[in-house]
Amino acid sequence: MHxxxxxxxxxxxxxxxxxxxxxxxxxxxxxxxxxxxxxxAHIEHDDTVALVALxxxxxDAGFDVAEGGVT
Numbered sequence: 001m002h003x004x005x006x007x008x009x010x011x012x013x014x015x016x017x018x019x020x021x022x023x024x025x026x027x028x029x030x031x032x033x034x035x036x037x038x039x040x041a042h043i044e045h046d047d048t049v050a051l052v053a054l055x056x057x058x059x060d061a062g063f064d065v066a067e068g069g070v071t
Contacts, residue, residue, distance in 0.1 A: 006066035
């Protein structure tokens with residue numbers, strides 16, 4: 001599966017790397033690419049990964065998911 005998430009609160013490449021790291025650590029996530037400028041996160045994952053788990057991991061890293069930002 002491919003999920004796109006709009007992440008808010010990122011200001012640098014370190015921020016996008018942190019989101020990639022926490023999302024990538026979730027079981028079932030194969031790849032995560034995050035652009036801190038646009039706020040777009042592209043996540044490849046198994047269908048067993050819950051969207052709420054992606055959002056929680058992003059919030060635990062200190063960032064937020066824009067309302068309606070998970071597709």
